[in-house]
Amino acid sequence: MVHFTCDLCGKDLTACGDPRYVVKIEAFPGFDPTEITEDDLDEDPMEAVSQILQRDEQLSAEETSTPLRKGFRFDLCPGCHGKFLKDPLGKEFLRSFDFSKN
Ligand SMILES: [Zn+2]
Incomplete structure (x- = not known):
């Protein structure tokens, strides 16, 4: 029982x-990894995408120490x-x- x-x-x-x-x-976290800011739009779209991807990698690296x-x-x-x-x-x-x- x-x-x-x-x-x-x-x-x-x-x-x-x-x-x-x-x-x-x-x-x-109330953070949307796919969110594109105005700063991202000023730049080359491919550059912006790669920056977002890098941001994702940083996030997952932090995840090992503090669960998101x-x-x-x-x-x-x-x-x-x-x-x-x-x-x-x-x-x-x-x-x-x-x-x-x-
Ligand atoms: Zn109680």
Whole structure:
């Protein structure tokens, strides 16, 4: 039997029979490699294309150190799911963290 616990509070969702909520988050750069800027259009089209290709290669080289696309998946109990919907990025938490430093 597959066992589920809440990824936020650790509550055992299999034992208590509460509904389980799944949260999926995907983070990736909002950069379109095929996008051609005005600068590219000023130049020789073939030159511009090769520059874009080079840009792609640089991107994939960076990918080895920092993953460009990262997905997260969480199982949440109803209570934590409600909290997540109110504050998906944990901004309230981060703000209170900032205040405590001062
Ligand atoms: Zn929970």
